[in-house]
Amino acid sequence: MINIGVIGCGYWGPNLVRNFSTISECSVRKLCDTDTGRLEAMAVQYPAIEMTTNFSDLIEDTGIDAVVIATPVRFHFEMALQSLMARKHTFVEKPMVRNVHEGRVLIDSAHKHGLTLMVGHTFIYSPAVRKVKEIIESDELGDIQYVAARRLNLGLFQKDINVAWDLAPHDISIIFFVLPDGPISINCQGKAHVNPDIEDITSMVLNYSNGRIATIQSSWLDPNKVRDMTFVGSKKMLVYDDLEPMEKIKIYDKHVEIPPHYDTFAEFHYSYHYGDMCAPYIKQYEPLKRECQHFIDCINSGEKSESCGLEGLKIVQVLEAASKSLKDGGGQVILESI
Amino acid sequence: MINIGVIGCGYWGPNLVRNFSTISECSVRKLCDTDTGRLEAMAVQYPAIEMTTNFSDLIEDTGIDAVVIATPVRFHFEMALQSLMARKHTFVEKPMVRNVHEGRVLIDSAHKHGLTLMVGHTFIYSPAVRKVKEIIESDELGDIQYVAARRLNLGLFQKDINVAWDLAPHDISIIFFVLPDGPISINCQGKAHVNPDIEDITSMVLNYSNGRIATIQSSWLDPNKVRDMTFVGSKKMLVYDDLEPMEKIKIYDKHVEIPPHYDTFAEFHYSYHYGDMCAPYIKQYEPLKRECQHFIDCINSGEKSESCGLEGLKIVQVLEAASKSLKDGGGQVILESI
Amino acid sequence: MINIGVIGCGYWGPNLVRNFSTISECSVRKLCDTDTGRLEAMAVQYPAIEMTTNFSDLIEDTGIDAVVIATPVRFHFEMALQSLMARKHTFVEKPMVRNVHEGRVLIDSAHKHGLTLMVGHTFIYSPAVRKVKEIIESDELGDIQYVAARRLNLGLFQKDINVAWDLAPHDISIIFFVLPDGPISINCQGKAHVNPDIEDITSMVLNYSNGRIATIQSSWLDPNKVRDMTFVGSKKMLVYDDLEPMEKIKIYDKHVEIPPHYDTFAEFHYSYHYGDMCAPYIKQYEPLKRECQHFIDCINSGEKSESCGLEGLKIVQVLEAASKSLKDGGGQVILESI
């Protein structure tokens, strides 16, 4: 039995508590939040769990085996480091930390103590994203030439991070999961309309060595909620729309047919192939439940998580580069290999 | 009675012929195309119209009062100039010409001879765009802070222009029509996937002196046809989706409420206003019919067209700046005042 | 060259004129309407066609080979009979006539004189309906157990027929085309809200000898335009939505799995098969053009039309039975074999 302590009972924390509570191999023992109102609300629903406003109380509890951190991003590094130094397996919400340096420190600490370090990139545990990965790996789409992701809605504005740090980690984690070869450079443009210092609209470009590009639009200023990704392959095209209740993935048998021998003297002739659209059946389950179970499984088996510290770090590296590009007016920022 | 000659019976020309044919103040007398197959097909439907493969034959016909040019862009300048020098009122399809210089020559020529010069920016004659203009001018949305336009589909690839020159003129003409203050600079990024020299995906940014930005996504590589524009105002938000059969315009009573005195010492607090959505009734008529009628009316009255040569030139100026930015890797290109 | 006269230039007639005008094997020579305003509007667009307000003028013109009737239903029988007796091939808009008796008279007349008699059931010439027929005939769906059709919108109210006679002919003609075995009886319920004598909402049921039922909802009182049909087969389900711009047909790999040996003593257990959804590619063309071409082809070849008089008659028989059921409060009306 793995005993769990959770820090942060705001927007997301209660979802983690609910899911860990349904897993028989673990037990949520302690919840921590500085807001006593939140703790009281949790106590009604979970009378058997101990509540505390003191993080040290949780970190020093030798009965706790694993710590789950669902606080604002600016607390992630320090809390995760304390947790690891207290020899506890550690789950951190996304984005893992504020910069590459902090990420490296956490990974080293987890490695040194032989602990599981996992980041809450929930989407890679969703059945739809697993299906997209499976389809791309089967080569049904051909070479992926272009990826376009959009994640838009009105609010919720964050206080300590811009919209790219808030929303783009989902898209980046999905792109890295389904297309493991990483980008070589990043461009990012954006605009702060509401708060002069915090961009509420950003447009990021991931450039790959093979000419592929991925664009990621993030916005806190759109009247409609949008969560979609288009993958343009050399054979077919795929759209993954996370808001579709049933047909989240649509594969379009459409592509441009390029003549095999390109004759520069003649006029070029492209033809368009239009064909069937197919929406594969996707088994439904709650990604967060799968993610929580995976954390417990990794602790028990000692195996690396699919969203381990290193995966979390790669995403932070892109975000850090995007921030740099934003400041430079959209210029290209090269990624060093990690 | 104004007698009309039309050059170009390919994709768009027949729509112009059909619409001018229903207007009682004018008469289509001659069609010109180098493809005799196209002329034969038109002759079945329009037995009373004369056909010719020779542009001079049309331009030198003293019975023709006005010339309508619906050819590929690379022929626009020379044909329009010949038409104006032959003292004919001239209608040119969009984009008017390949660069600002050519546009200035045409405007000067039309001015000198007292002729009507009009560009086929059809969307500004559509009832939905007229309604958007009316709503914005009523100040129902407040200050427009952000505009996001998308025009995506699979193909049709053009041979002589990239996707920005092909699709963005629609969006730019709409933005200029509803928000007459023009931008001060342009950024444009893009990628050529199919033909190494012709971008099939572009992302353009129009920067305004008051901090407003407008983004225009254009693509020939999307499995779904998309034609939408989002206007984010300080009071409300508006989405114009041209593919919606009935509710093309939706006004969302949503905005971010900013506290009047920003206290830098305290945590900032934004609140979100969510309210009703309303889709105003829009009277339906064919924009192209309205546009053709407007050309005839301008000839008869001598008044300036709403899409006169100068308006066409402003759009060409943005496209020319976008091309320059594309070559420079997305850098900002300042627009000179016209 | 087949010379055509068209009677009726109201809502639908101009579409017929436009399409026949593009076919090279025929020529529209004369248009007839009692409304001179309509004739003048047509004359602008078709200067080469002769106009008349006198039906006899058209029927007695020996230069006319075929007559196209696009008037209100109450004139169909008399006009078509005159046309056939004047030895002209005759095209009548749907529904063909007001009752089975009138239909029989027209069929006999056409047969006696060796003339083509065709009814304007346009939908059976549409690529989507052709595709549905092809899919059903391939047995991909298995046995069709249930069909549900809806055709709803606000208006246009007809003056001489109720909503079932106005809208249901489309659905009935499609059902008869894709499932040639006809029903054995009809039920129909309805309600007249706006005009006390003319039902504006009807619900019809077609009962088949094999237990299959088809329901047809028709309404002039719905805020949204709806045109869809669901086919439930023993293997798969199909939805045909005529308002979808691209994916008009969706095939759902869903069905209920019934255990082979049903044990009445045990609790029954059904399982549900959920699978992929697929939208087959459909080549696009204008159904009305295809229909007009087919009329000309039938005249030239002497072959029976796919929507010949007998097919039109079968649909009138269902409508006549539905009217009887409506008067009887929804009781079942048996169809005699034709």
Add this chain to the structure above:
Amino acid sequence: MINIGVIGCGYWGPNLVRNFSTISECSVRKLCDTDTGRLEAMAVQYPAIEMTTNFSDLIEDTGIDAVVIATPVRFHFEMALQSLMARKHTFVEKPMVRNVHEGRVLIDSAHKHGLTLMVGHTFIYSPAVRKVKEIIESDELGDIQYVAARRLNLGLFQKDINVAWDLAPHDISIIFFVLPDGPISINCQGKAHVNPDIEDITSMVLNYSNGRIATIQSSWLDPNKVRDMTFVGSKKMLVYDDLEPMEKIKIYDKHVEIPPHYDTFAEFHYSYHYGDMCAPYIKQYEPLKRECQHFIDCINSGEKSESCGLEGLKIVQVLEAASKSLKDGGGQVILESI
């Protein structure tokens, strides 16, 4: 503090347990189910709640103040009656019972012992249905002439009731809530495709004394999930689509305009008013939470529930009449006043 026992931990019971667990004025003490697997799964999540497979164990527990019944319909009457006779406030899932007689017995028993009897008609506690009621009561739509409801999907087949008893209670309860004047008679047609004795498709009509009709389509055999209701008023039309994530209610400013003095000698002329569409903002909360809180509030205050036994009975009366009509081939069944 009200102590609660819940019987039935299958499909719906866990949702009730979850919601009652978050209410501070009550405490879930005991869960009962004959399936020990279900009880074990619940025990992981709710370690503080006692589990039992014996209903008597729950009913005889003097520490339990209120019983919540979420079993198949065939057990409702006997369990609810035992619960009331054991002096416990009783919540029964919908439909309350199998016939009017059983319903009367329960109401009498609750009345005699001064206990709260409530039926789980969740939809009347939803913010969207509350909004529909508010709009209709404001007379914005005018007189409601016609209501059309659809509730369709594939499965889940019930073993002891047909699709009308399974799905229509939702629609009937909503119609009764927003339009309190009840119908005077019922028609119902249907068909059993999968199981020869249990209709999987039904079409019900509620006839009102003022000429209004309401139609309710229910199906377990549709590939798509549909939950919508259209209200046609003399002034405006409203569509409530429960599957729309944001715009569940759309009000269409559309209606048919009838001339004030109807001249029977002249041709009648209707005109159509087309206007704006508006989707009012609806505050979001979980209806089931509201329903559970309402049960506790009613127990504490002694006031009648909005879905009290009598309301549940009225719905059962309609269902019983529908079953009778189904057997009679769709004939009209008059409702006695309750």
